[in-house]
Amino acid sequence: MDLSAINPVLLIASLMVAATPLLLAAIGELVVERAGVLNLGVEGMMIIGAIAGFAISVETTSPMLGLVAAMLAGAVLSLLFAFLTQFALANQVASGLALTLFGLGLSALMGQSYVGIKPPAMAKLDIPVLSDIPVLGPILFSHDPVLYLGIALTGAVYWFLKKSRGGLILRAVGESHDAAHALGYNVIRVRILAIMFGGACAGLGGAYISLIRVPQWTEGMTAGIGWIALALVVFASWKPWRVLLGAYLFGGINVLQLNLQAAGIAIPVEYLAMSPYLITILVLVIMSADKSGAPASLGRTFHASQ
Amino acid sequence: MIALEKRPTPSRALSLSTPLIAVIITMIMGGLLFSVLGKNPIEAIRTIFWDPVFGEFAFYYRPQLLVKAAPLVLIAIGLSLGFKAGIWNIGAEGQYIMGAICGAAVGLAFYPTESRLIFPLMIIAGALGGWAWGMIPALLKVRFGTNEILVSLMLVYVADQLLASMSLGLLRNPEGMGFPGSRNFSDFPAGSSWINEAAGLHWGMAFAFIAVIFSYILLNRHILGFNIRLTGEAPRAARFAGVNPTRLILFCLGTSGALAGLAGFFEVTGPSGQINIDFASGYGFTAIIVAFLGRLHPVGILLAALLMALTYVGGDLAQGNLGLPSAAIQVFQGMLLFFLLALDLLTNYRVVLKSKGAA
Numbered sequence: 001m002d003l004s005a006i007n008p009v010l011l012i013a014s015l016m017v018a019a020t021p022l023l024l025a026a027i028g029e030l031v032v033e034r035a036g037v038l039n040l041g042v043e044g045m046m047i048i049g050a051i052a053g054f055a056i057s058v059e060t061t062s063p064m065l066g067l068v069a070a071m072l073a074g075a076v077l078s079l080l081f082a083f084l085t086q087f088a089l090a091n092q093v094a095s096g097l098a099l100t101l102f103g104l105g106l107s108a109l110m111g112q113s114y115v116g117i118k119p120p121a122m123a124k125l126d127i128p129v130l131s132d133i134p135v136l137g138p139i140l141f142s143h144d145p146v147l148y149l150g151i152a153l154t155g156a157v158y159w160f161l162k163k164s165r166g167g168l169i170l171r172a173v174g175e176s177h178d179a180a181h182a183l184g185y186n187v188i189r190v191r192i193l194a195i196m197f198g199g200a201c202a203g204l205g206g207a208y209i210s211l212i213r214v215p216q217w218t219e220g221m222t223a224g225i226g227w228i229a230l231a232l233v234v235f236a237s238w239k240p241w242r243v244l245l246g247a248y249l250f251g252g253i254n255v256l257q258l259n260l261q262a263a264g265i266a267i268p269v270e271y272l273a274m275s276p277y278l279i280t281i282l283v284l285v286i287m288s289a290d291k292s293g294a295p296a297s298l299g300r301t302f303h304a305s306q
Numbered sequence: 307m308i309a310l311e312k313r314p315t316p317s318r319a320l321s322l323s324t325p326l327i328a329v330i331i332t333m334i335m336g337g338l339l340f341s342v343l344g345k346n347p348i349e350a351i352r353t354i355f356w357d358p359v360f361g362e363f364a365f366y367y368r369p370q371l372l373v374k375a376a377p378l379v380l381i382a383i384g385l386s387l388g389f390k391a392g393i394w395n396i397g398a399e400g401q402y403i404m405g406a407i408c409g410a411a412v413g414l415a416f417y418p419t420e421s422r423l424i425f426p427l428m429i430i431a432g433a434l435g436g437w438a439w440g441m442i443p444a445l446l447k448v449r450f451g452t453n454e455i456l457v458s459l460m461l462v463y464v465a466d467q468l469l470a471s472m473s474l475g476l477l478r479n480p481e482g483m484g485f486p487g488s489r490n491f492s493d494f495p496a497g498s499s500w501i502n503e504a505a506g507l508h509w510g511m512a513f514a515f516i517a518v519i520f521s522y523i524l525l526n527r528h529i530l531g532f533n534i535r536l537t538g539e540a541p542r543a544a545r546f547a548g549v550n551p552t553r554l555i556l557f558c559l560g561t562s563g564a565l566a567g568l569a570g571f572f573e574v575t576g577p578s579g580q581i582n583i584d585f586a587s588g589y590g591f592t593a594i595i596v597a598f599l600g601r602l603h604p605v606g607i608l609l610a611a612l613l614m615a616l617t618y619v620g621g622d623l624a625q626g627n628l629g630l631p632s633a634a635i636q637v638f639q640g641m642l643l644f645f646l647l648a649l650d651l652l653t654n655y656r657v658v659l660k661s662k663g664a665a
Contacts, residue, residue, distance in 0.1 A: 040455065080644065089310075089655065090647040093394055093455065097594055098647060102640030108633035109343075219633075224463050231456045270471035277460040281446070288452040303310065 011255060016147060017213055019251025021046070021205040021222075023150045025229035026236070026243045027157055028201025033233055034161060035194035036174035036297035040096025041081050043226025044103025045074040045199050046206035051107040053207025054119055054217045063122040067146065067207050074203020075196045077103060082195040086188050089301050104220060114217045122146075122212050144212050146204070151244065153201070158240040170194060174295035177302040187302050202226065224277065231280045237293030246283075253279055310655040321653045325599050325606070328645040329613065335645075336638045345628050353627055354620030354635075367619050369506025373577050374615035377402070377569035379514040379608055381593035383521045384562030386602040390525075391537040393558045397443065397458025398566040399590025400465035401436040405567020406574035407465075407472055408435025410581050413497035414477060414489060424496045429509075429571065436567015437560050439465065444559035448552045454559065466586060473582045487582035491575045499576035510572030514608075517565060522604040534558065566590060595643045614639065 025042050032039050052073030057066025077099065084095040122144045161167040172180040173190045181187050209225070210217050228250060236242035257272040265272070333355070337347030358367035381398045388395045395401075409432025416424050443457040477488040491498045501507040525531035537544040537554055545551075569589065578585055596614050600606030621635035 084644065084647050088648045088651040090650055094598060094643075095647055097396060098640060098643040101591060101595065102637065102644060105633055105636030105638075105640045109631055109637055112631055112633070224460070227456060227459050231453075231460070234453065234456070268471060268475070270467040270474075274464045274467040277463040281452075281457050281460050284452045284456055285446055285450045288446075288450050303312070 011259060013143070015248065015252045015255045016143060017251075018255045019247040020147045020150045021208045021213065021225055022229050022232060022250055023154065023244060023247035024146075024205035024208060025202045025226055026232040026247060027150070027154055027240060028198035028205075029229055030233050030236070030238060030240060030243055031157060031161075031170070031201075032194050032198035033298055034174045034238060034295055035170050035191050036177055036295050036300065036302075037085065037191050037195055038092045038096065038299040039078070039081055039099070039195060039198055040093060040230065041078070041099025041103065042198075042202050042229050043222055043224065044100035045077050045202035046103075046209075046222045046226045046229075047107040047220070048077050048103045049074040049203025049206030050210035050221060051111045051114070051206075051217060052203065054210040055110065055114055057119050057211055058114060058117055061120045063120055063211055066119070066211055067204060070203040070207030071200040072203070074199040074201070074206065076199070078195050078199025078202075079192075081199075082192045085301070086191055086195075089303055092299050092301070100226070108219045111217050111219060115219075117217065119211050119215050119217075121215070146208055146212065154240050154244045161240065171295070174297055177297045177300070181302070181304060191302075202229075205229070228276065228280050231284055235283050235287050237287070238295065239293065250276060250280070309658055310651070311658050313654060313656055316653045321601065324649040324653060325601065325610070325646060328599075328642060328649050331645045331649075332638065332642040335641055339634065339637065339641075340630065343630070343634060345624075345630055350624055350628055350630060353624040353630075355616060357623060358616060358619045367623070370619045371612060371615045372511050373506055373508070374618045375608075375611040376508070376510040376514045377573050377589045378593050378596045378611035378614055380510065380517055380569035380572075381562075381566045381590060382596040382600065382607045382611060383514075383517045383604060384565035385593055385597045386600070386604070386607060387521065387524075387534060388558035388562050389538075389597055390602050391534045391554055391558055392541070393555055394455045395440065395443070395458050395559050395562045396455055396594060397439075397460075397462045397590070398562065398593055399586060399588065400458065400462035401439045401563040401566035402570035402573075402590045403462075403465040403469050403586050404439040404570070405432040405436035405564075406570035406578075406585060407469060407477070407581060408432055408567070409571035410488060410491070410497075410574050411472075411477060413491070413494065413575065416496070417489060417494055420496045422496075425499075425509075428497060428575070429568070432567050432571025433564040434567070436570065437564040439567070440559045440561075440563015441556070444556050447559075448555050454555075458559075462590070469581070469585060470583050473585075477581050479580075488580045490580045492579055497575055499572045508572055508576040510569065510576065513568055513572065514611075518604045518608050525604070530557070566593075592639060595639055598643060598646055 025046055029039065029042055049070035053066040053070030056069035057063045060066070081095050081099045084090040085092050161171060169180070169185055170190055172183070173185060173187050177187045206222060209221060214221065232243055232246045232250065235246045254276050257275050260267070261269050261272050333351055337351050340350040341347040358364060358371065381402065385395055385398060409428045412431035413424060413428040439461060442461060443452070443454040446452040446457055447454045473486045473488060479487060479489045499508045499510060501509060525535065533544065533549045533554060536547065537549055537551065574581055574585060592614055596607060596610045599613070600608070600610035617635055617639060621630070621632060624630040625632055
């Protein structure tokens with residue numbers, strides 16, 4: 001084993017890359033859950049985003065178009081969930097599962113001809129001057145634009161939920177849909193918009209994996225990141241900045257275990273590979289004691305007649 | 307203007323017929339999907355749904371249906387108990403893997419001893435393996451209030467890695483010339499789950515039937531089954547009636563884990579034959595669709611599992627004959643769950659036409 005082969009600067013830089021898909025998916029799901037909807041289809045929307053983004057950017061040779069397509073694909077798929085839960089009043093847990101099963105199947109079908117292809121590379125946003133600073137430069141100022149977008153999105157969501165009128169309405173809908181309805185707000189419309197935002201974020205997160213992090217297409221490549229994103233929202237007590245913190249923590253664990261695998265540590269590869277999932281469970285256990293942050297109407301079906 | 311009006315009680319006729327309607331709509335939409343893929347939709351649907359049962363080679367495919375349906379029935383029966391009570395075990399795939407690993411490990415420990423006692427011991431080990439894996443989310447939920455959905459799902463990925471580790475390490479066939487995977491149970495009659503391999507019968511089918519009967523009796527004739535249904539339909543009433551939620555959670559997750567473990571065990575010692583990296587085949591997730599398609603009712607689950615087995619067997623056939631990609635079948639199964647959930651609306655609500663402003 002040679003731990004000195006692990007370069008801390010590269011480690012932190014790749015940690016930020018590993019955390020970004022998680023961050024994007026989780027920040028989207030956070031908004032959905034703050035509106036009182038539990039969408040368990042994150043994994044499905046991510047993988048659809050991953051293949052849609054990959055396919056479009058290979059066909060058009062433009063990674064940017066691919067990212068846009070991924071957001072659209074995620075949002076369109078989430079509309080299926082919105083229809084089931086908001087109009088057909090179906091159980092949210094079952095509908096979310098359906099979304100994931102369907103998304104995994106559909107992505108495998110769409111991706112058949114894209115296995116083994118390299119997507120066009122995304123240019124890094126080397127910020128002049130700043131990226132030349134030793135140590136801090138490569139860690140903070142030499143990444144792809146989506147990574148910065150993820151951080152900006154966290155700030156935007158924080159501002160929206162905390163400071164804007166729209167955010168107030170969204171939170172009201174999530175805390176008590178009956179009261180929000182009585183005040184004259186359109187509960188269904190607010191929720192559908194939130195679900196679509198969540199879908200677009202998950203799609204973007206998926207495309208980040210297939211276009212920037214890996215970059216390649218393999219079947220089922222999201223490998224549970226969508227589910228970890230769901231756990232992350234619980235970890236964060238439904239607060240945006242804590243999602244960012246949690247995503248970096250999980251990204252760090254993942255990068256570290258990959259580095260340890262590469263460094264040839266004595267622990268077998270399989271046990272290292274299961275560590276992110278075990279740590280997710282551990283974190284869920286620790287955070288579950290405090291449910292005060294959970295929106296009161298989370299997972300409940302709304303119908304104006306009731 | 308179209309509006310929804312809640313029915314005083316769910317419509318029984320619609321509750322029974324919506325799965326059928328959902329299957330028909332899925333066939334139509336599936337046909338469209340197949341034609342988009344450049345296949346003749348009618349031929350594809352016929353290959354999947356008709357040929358395995360009534361076609362020229364049906365004598366070969368009919369036993370295959372039972373082989374595929376048995377694990378689905380076992381897992382879905384277990385899941386349905388929890389789903390009825392609002393306890394969501396979606397990690398059956400992990401419990402299935404653990405049951406297979408534990409059962410197979412006990413059997414392989416005795417290799418090559420031949421004794422009638424080995425197989426029952428293996429069954430117990432398989433059930434215990436699944437049970438223990440199901441008890442992890444159960445205990446965490448009752449002790450710490452942890453979400454069982456996320457924990458049970460995370461454990462699928464953990465079980466997957468354990469499976470890889472076992473097939474490359476502890477359980478690897480010492481005479482396998484370095485290839486991954488355990489000894490094959492077809493070389494070990496005392497540990498094989500086949501009753502009659504030529505006829506395609508294995509003990510998993512017998513256990514699936516027993517599970518259906520037991521679950522029917524439990525849900526309809528036993529206080530525990532009543533408590534499960536009560537908790538799902540009226541949690542507050544259940545609390546006032548003195549139902550102990552802790553016991554219910556432990557029972558539902560434990561039972562579904564044990565049944566999924568059994569399913570994995572019978573699969574590994576019969577149709578699959580050995581512990582290997584690619585042993586997990588998604589039965590644990592398909593069983594979720596089976597449970598809903600069967601309306602969480604034991605007999606319904608039996609029928610739904612046979613139908614889902616048909617899509618597997620027919621899907622393989624269509625893959626061979628028509629070059630239909632296997633992922634298309636997965637999409638097909640996912641669509642089925644969508645339509646089912648959407649049509650559920652009609653069971654609980656009535657669609658009425660209202661003049662605007664009357665409300």
